[in-house]
Amino acid sequence: MAKQDKDATFVGDSRVSAKRIPNISPSYSDFPGKTEPFWPNFLLKEWMVAAVCLVGFLILTVSHPSPLTDKANPNDTSFLPLPDWYFLFLYQLLKYPWAAGDWVVIGIIGIPGIAFGALMLAPWLDTGKERRPSKRPVATGLMLTALVAIFYLTWTANDQANHLKHKSGGEGGGGTPPAAAAPAPADSSFKADAVWKAQASCMGCHGGNMEGGMGPNLQKIGSELDATQIADIIKNGKGAMPPKLIKDDAEIQKLAEYLASLK
Amino acid sequence: MGDKREISRRTFLNYALMGTGGFLAAGMITPMLRFAVDPLLQGHAGGDMVAVGSPDDFGPDPKRVEFKVHTKDGWYESETTLSAWIRKLEDGTILALSPICKHLGCTVDWNTSPDFPNEYFCPCHMGRYAINGEHILGTPPTASLDEYETEIKDGKLYLGAVKANPRAGVSG
Amino acid sequence: MMQKMYDWVDERLNITPMWRDLADHEVPEHVNPAHHFSAFVYCFGGLTFFITVIQILSGMFLTMYYVPDIINAYESVKYLQNEVAFGSIVRAMHHWGASLVIVMMFLHTLRVFFTGAYKKPRELNWVVGVLIFFVMLGLGFTGYLLPWDNTAYFATKVGLQIADSVPFIGPYAKMLLTGGEIVGAQTLTRFFAIHVFFLPAGLFALLAAHFVMIRSQGISGPL
Numbered sequence: 322m323a324k325q326d327k328d329a330t331f332v333g334d335s336r337v338s339a340k341r342i343p344n345i346s347p348s349y350s351d352f353p354g355k356t357e358p359f360w361p362n363f364l365l366k367e368w369m370v371a372a373v374c375l376v377g378f379l380i381l382t383v384s385h386p387s388p389l390t391d392k393a394n395p396n397d398t399s400f401l402p403l404p405d406w407y408f409l410f411l412y413q414l415l416k417y418p419w420a421a422g423d424w425v426v427i428g429i430i431g432i433p434g435i436a437f438g439a440l441m442l443a444p445w446l447d448t449g450k451e452r453r454p455s456k457r458p459v460a461t462g463l464m465l466t467a468l469v470a471i472f473y474l475t476w477t478a479n480d481q482a483n484h485l486k487h488k489s490g491g492e493g494g495g496g497t498p499p500a501a502a503a504p505a506p507a508d509s510s511f512k513a514d515a516v517w518k519a520q521a522s523c524m525g526c527h528g529g530n531m532e533g534g535m536g537p538n539l540q541k542i543g544s545e546l547d548a549t550q551i552a553d554i555i556k557n558g559k560g561a562m563p564p565k566l567i568k569d570d571a572e573i574q575k576l577a578e579y580l581a582s583l584k
Numbered sequence: 585m586g587d588k589r590e591i592s593r594r595t596f597l598n599y600a601l602m603g604t605g606g607f608l609a610a611g612m613i614t615p616m617l618r619f620a621v622d623p624l625l626q627g628h629a630g631g632d633m634v635a636v637g638s639p640d641d642f643g644p645d646p647k648r649v650e651f652k653v654h655t656k657d658g659w660y661e662s663e664t665t666l667s668a669w670i671r672k673l674e675d676g677t678i679l680a681l682s683p684i685c686k687h688l689g690c691t692v693d694w695n696t697s698p699d700f701p702n703e704y705f706c707p708c709h710m711g712r713y714a715i716n717g718e719h720i721l722g723t724p725p726t727a728s729l730d731e732y733e734t735e736i737k738d739g740k741l742y743l744g745a746v747k748a749n750p751r752a753g754v755s756g
Numbered sequence: 757m758m759q760k761m762y763d764w765v766d767e768r769l770n771i772t773p774m775w776r777d778l779a780d781h782e783v784p785e786h787v788n789p790a791h792h793f794s795a796f797v798y799c800f801g802g803l804t805f806f807i808t809v810i811q812i813l814s815g816m817f818l819t820m821y822y823v824p825d826i827i828n829a830y831e832s833v834k835y836l837q838n839e840v841a842f843g844s845i846v847r848a849m850h851h852w853g854a855s856l857v858i859v860m861m862f863l864h865t866l867r868v869f870f871t872g873a874y875k876k877p878r879e880l881n882w883v884v885g886v887l888i889f890f891v892m893l894g895l896g897f898t899g900y901l902l903p904w905d906n907t908a909y910f911a912t913k914v915g916l917q918i919a920d921s922v923p924f925i926g927p928y929a930k931m932l933l934t935g936g937e938i939v940g941a942q943t944l945t946r947f948f949a950i951h952v953f954f955l956p957a958g959l960f961a962l963l964a965a966h967f968v969m970i971r972s973q974g975i976s977g978p979l
Binding site for chain 2: 826827928931932934935936937938940941942
């Protein structure tokens with residue numbers, strides 16, 4: 322039983338004290354120096370900061386809708402896999418030969434494990450009374466090193482990803498806009514014409530009956546593009562598709578007209 | 585004496601409380617835990633082997649076969665069409681290569697480029713592979729074509745899971 | 757009227773002491789950006805909480821349309837983004853908020869670290885804070901898969917591959933997260949459950965502990 326003052330009185334048979342504490346804010350003169358009460362003075366300032374941030378955030382959400390790439394397709398091996406940006410440093414670390422392959426334990430457990438373990442145990446590793454960063458050079462130095470490493474790794478990972486994306490024709494990665502139309506489901510009864518069957522390089526990616534594979538399904542491409550647009554894509558490539566796979570213009574024209582007729 | 589009995593009685597009640605609490609927690613959590621780890625204990629489906637014909641159908645020249653595999657993902661089942669380039673090696677064993685280019689995943693074809701006869705050729709970025717899937721150094725791919733696990737049973741050739749090709753790259 | 761209602765509740769629950777403790781606690785000068793502009797670094801914790809609130813609310817509303825199923829997940833996200841009024845804003849709030857919460861938490865961690873605020877007697881609060889950091893990263897990882905687009909799918913595959921290469925427990929952890937042999941239907945439902953129920957439950961408990969400790973220990977003094 323909690324000790325209670327013998328003379329204490331309660332509300333009814335409850336444990337609530339009958340003695341009312343007046344709900345009065347203390348005078349500002351009771352706050353020493355430049356301290357101030359949390360409510361309402363300080364909270365108002367915090368909320369003003371929050372309001373500024375919220376306005377910026379809302380502008381961001383309106384001006385940058387969140388990206389949505391094509392529906393997940395496990396067979397789309399041309400897609401460049403990339404984790405969300407805040408995992409990039411770990412992803413990049415694992416690319417280095419001394420942190421991958423036989424040494425992957427270092428890359429996964431060793432370095433991140435020690436770093437995050439030390440972060441968590443910081444109060445017991447840095448037990449001195451001193452709080453100024455300049456007075457505890459080891460802690461400050463290690464943290465600054467970690468920061469530099471994280472920024473460097475993230476930046477390098479992003480740089481390499483952009484480079485790869487550029488090389489493979491801009492497909493993949495996080496920033497691609499949503500596709501105009503979902504890929505048509507493959508129609509297994511569809512049979513492609515001999516014009517198509519003659520083009521081994523097309524079949525390699527779009528499939529023997531245009532059902533799609535690495536490249537999109539083309540069985541109803543005529544409803545989206547006309548012959549001129551198709552011929553242009555065949556000549557110049559698009560996304561991951563390389564240009565000039567067919568050299569003969571007449572052949573391109575014939576194929577494009579056939580494809581445009583598929584609706 | 586009396587003092588000691590007091591403590592031991594309290595200790596006993598504490599143990600009883602902890603025991604009952606442990607039982608309550610275990611009784612609640614055990615079924616849920618088993619429920620959650622089920623996929624771990626279900627074991628491998630064994631990677632269904634798919635028959636693609638008789639081993640005698642294949643000679644030293646690669647031949648393309650298509651086969652369907654049934655994938656089961658919980659309640660979601662689907663059919664996927666895969667293809668393989670199959671040839672008989674000099675020692676009589678069967679080599680089944682996956683036609684997925686190791687560069688960016690286009691589909692390679694055997695002997696289609698007039699400039700590079702008797703090679704696997706990827707039209708996307710001119711990747712090339714020798715007859716046993718060895719990637720040709722200096723072309724974009726950095727690994728040899730994957731191969732399927734093969735098994736001959738009752739005179740039929742079965743293909744299984746894809747595994748890495750141990751053959752190193754060769755210079756073209 | 758309000759006063760009457762307050763008195764009525766106060767008579768029964770004696771809420772005044774709690775309320776006065778919260779409202780009147782002294783905020784020292786050195787954390788007040790009105791006195792020293794550089795004190796804005798003390799705002800990062802509050803902003804992290806503010807964005808967390810945005811995340812919780814926007815997430816709750818997103819589940820009104822979202823379906824965690826490999827056939828419909830993508831379609832439902834596409835629908836809520838393109839067809840529902842303000843859908844693109846609500847989804848953008850959740851999407852960009854996820855990044856922003858990591859940024860704010862990172863800055864808050866650095867502030868606490870460089871002001872040495874984790875030292876005795878605040879060790880436990882620091883540990884709870886680091887745990888919150890991990891939970892947030894887990895929320896980011898599991899939430900990233902949910903739209904079931906290519907970005908999501910392949911990022912998760914990479915992430916699970918990383919988990920897989922942890923010695924001994926890695927393959928089991930991966931299997932437990934994947935819920936099967938492949939990243940598919942069962943992975944999506946698992947990630948959904950973890951993202952929407954398990955991790956938020958842990959987050960709430962940790963946040964409560966974090967705030968209770970801040971209140972009972974007070975803000976660390978000036979350097």
